[in-house]
Amino acid sequence: MKNKTITVVGLGAGDLDQLPYGIYRTLKAAKQLYLRTKEHPVVAELIAEGITIESFDDVYEQHDTFSDVYTDIVERLFSRVNEAGSLVYAVPGHPLVAERTVQLLLAEGPNRGVEIEIGGGQSFIDPLFARLHIDPIEGFSLLDGTALAAHQVSPGLHTIIAQVYDAFVASDVKLTLMEVLPDDYEVTVATAVGVTGQEIIETVPLYELDRLDHFGNLSLVYVPPTKDEKVSYRQFSYLKEIVAILRSPDGCPWDREQTHQSIRKNLIEETYEVLETIDDDDPDAMCEELGDLLMQIMLHSQMAAEDGYFSVDDVVATLNEKLVRRHPHVFGEKSANDSEEALANWQEIKAQEKAAKGIDVTVQSQLAGIPRDLPALMYAYKLQKKAAQVGFDWDDIADVFKKVEEEYHELQEASEEERAGELGDLLFAVVNLARFLGLDPEEALALTNNKFKKRFSYIEGKLQEAGRTFEQTDLQEMDKWWEEAKHET
Structure with a gap:
C-alpha cells in the first residue's frame, strides 16, 4: 500500500520569476494543491496559468486565535490526504521558517501514518x-x-x-x-x-x-x-556583566577585596532598608532599596562563581525548580481551593525534600529549621510557635499574663549577675503574650520605636523653634513637650 504523503513547498518571498524551477514544476504537476493563504504575489500568476488551488483563508475567519487557525488547517490537510493519498501544501516563504502549520504537520504526521516531505523555497529573511x-x-x-x-x-x-x-x-x-x-x-x-x-x-x-x-x-x-544605556540598564545580563567587572582585576579595589563574611552584615542591613520603605509606603524608595538588596545577592553569587561553586544562573534555576515543585496545585496535578490547602501541599513537599536529602524528620528536633541569625524577638516567636504545634503551650492567656508578672518580679529581685538572664526571661514571656494576642512582637516593637522617634523629633523641633539646645532645657520641659507630642502623633 502506497504511503500517504503531504509535500510542503514554499512560495518564496517574491513573484513567480523568483520561484525556483523545481518548486514551480511541483506546483504545476500537483493534482491536489492547497495554500495556507492566497494572499501572496505568486498566487495570481499561478491561477493565470490555469493551476487550480484551494486556500484556507476562510479558516482565519472562524477562530479567535492563530493557534486554533493552524490546528484547524492541519486537521483539514490530514482529512484531505486520507481521501486523496497525496497532496501539495504551499506556504509563503520557506516551509521551515516561521510556519507553525508545517511544524504541526511534522509532529503529527508519523502518528497519522502520513509522510511529510519538505520542498524548498526562498524565505523572507x-x-x-x-x-x-x-x-x-x-x-x-x-x-x-x-x-x-x-x-x-x-x-x-x-x-x-x-x-x-x-x-x-x-x-x-x-x-x-x-x-x-x-x-x-x-x-x-x-x-x-x-x-x-x-x-x-x-x-x-x-x-x-x-x-x-x-x-x-x-x-x-x-x-x-x-x-x-537606557536599554542595557534594564537587562539582567548587563547587571551580571557589571558585577563581574567590579570583581575583576581591572575592577573596583573595594569590591575585589570583599568576601562572603565581610559583606555578610550588608545583606541584613539592606533587608531592613527594604522593610523601612514598605512601612513608609514609598514605592520609589522600595524600587531603589530592592536593587541594593539584589546587589548583595549578585555579589555573593559572583564570589561563589569565582570559587567554582555556583553562579547566579544556578541560583535562579534552583529557585524556579523549587517554585514549580512546591506548587503542584498550579504547575501539576494537585488542587488547592484555599490558602490552607496550598500550605498543606507546601509542607508535604518540604517533608519529601528533607527525606530525599537523608534527613529523618522523625528524629529531628521540633525546633529545627529556624534560621539562627534571626533577630532575637523574631527567633523567640518562632521557637514558641513551633513548640506550640506539639502542645507545649499555655491553655489560657491569663496564665501568660501571670508568667509576665512573675518574670517581672524576678527581674526586680535579681542580683547584678542574674539580671541579663532574668531580663531575657521577661522578654521571652512578653513575646509569648504577643503570640497569644495574635501580634508579631518584632512589628509591635517597631511601631513603638517609630512612635518614640516621632515624639522625640517633636521635642527637637520645639527646641529649634526656640533657638535653644538640649543643654538649655530640662527634663520637666521636655516631658511637657512629650505629652504634647502624644496628641500630635
Whole structure:
C-alpha cells in the first residue's frame, strides 16, 4: 500500500520569476494543491496559468486565535490526504521558517501514518537582509509576532518579527517591545520585501507602529540592535556583566577585596532598608532599596562563581525548580481551593525534600529549621510557635499574663549577675503574650520605636523653634513637650 504523503513547498518571498524551477514544476504537476493563504504575489500568476488551488483563508475567519487557525488547517490537510493519498501544501516563504502549520504537520504526521516531505523555497529573511544591508553574522533573532514575549527580545541582536498580519498584531508587538525599548525607538516595517511594485519599507518610532496601513501576510517588523544605556540598564545580563567587572582585576579595589563574611552584615542591613520603605509606603524608595538588596545577592553569587561553586544562573534555576515543585496545585496535578490547602501541599513537599536529602524528620528536633541569625524577638516567636504545634503551650492567656508578672518580679529581685538572664526571661514571656494576642512582637516593637522617634523629633523641633539646645532645657520641659507630642502623633 502506497504511503500517504503531504509535500510542503514554499512560495518564496517574491513573484513567480523568483520561484525556483523545481518548486514551480511541483506546483504545476500537483493534482491536489492547497495554500495556507492566497494572499501572496505568486498566487495570481499561478491561477493565470490555469493551476487550480484551494486556500484556507476562510479558516482565519472562524477562530479567535492563530493557534486554533493552524490546528484547524492541519486537521483539514490530514482529512484531505486520507481521501486523496497525496497532496501539495504551499506556504509563503520557506516551509521551515516561521510556519507553525508545517511544524504541526511534522509532529503529527508519523502518528497519522502520513509522510511529510519538505520542498524548498526562498524565505523572507534573505531579501530582507539584502534590502536593509544586514549581516546576520552579527547575530539575529527571528520571532513570532502572534506570540511575542518581552523576555524573547534581545536588544543587542538584529530582531525580525514575522507574522505581523494586521494592526491588531502590530499593536501587541508594539506594547511588548515597549517593555524593553524606549517608546520612540525607531523600527522598520517591511511589506512584500523584494516584490517589484509591491514593496513598502517604512521606518517609524515604536509608538506609531500600529498606525501604519500596509500590514498583511507579507509584513515584517525589523528592530535594529542597540547599545543604548537606557536599554542595557534594564537587562539582567548587563547587571551580571557589571558585577563581574567590579570583581575583576581591572575592577573596583573595594569590591575585589570583599568576601562572603565581610559583606555578610550588608545583606541584613539592606533587608531592613527594604522593610523601612514598605512601612513608609514609598514605592520609589522600595524600587531603589530592592536593587541594593539584589546587589548583595549578585555579589555573593559572583564570589561563589569565582570559587567554582555556583553562579547566579544556578541560583535562579534552583529557585524556579523549587517554585514549580512546591506548587503542584498550579504547575501539576494537585488542587488547592484555599490558602490552607496550598500550605498543606507546601509542607508535604518540604517533608519529601528533607527525606530525599537523608534527613529523618522523625528524629529531628521540633525546633529545627529556624534560621539562627534571626533577630532575637523574631527567633523567640518562632521557637514558641513551633513548640506550640506539639502542645507545649499555655491553655489560657491569663496564665501568660501571670508568667509576665512573675518574670517581672524576678527581674526586680535579681542580683547584678542574674539580671541579663532574668531580663531575657521577661522578654521571652512578653513575646509569648504577643503570640497569644495574635501580634508579631518584632512589628509591635517597631511601631513603638517609630512612635518614640516621632515624639522625640517633636521635642527637637520645639527646641529649634526656640533657638535653644538640649543643654538649655530640662527634663520637666521636655516631658511637657512629650505629652504634647502624644496628641500630635
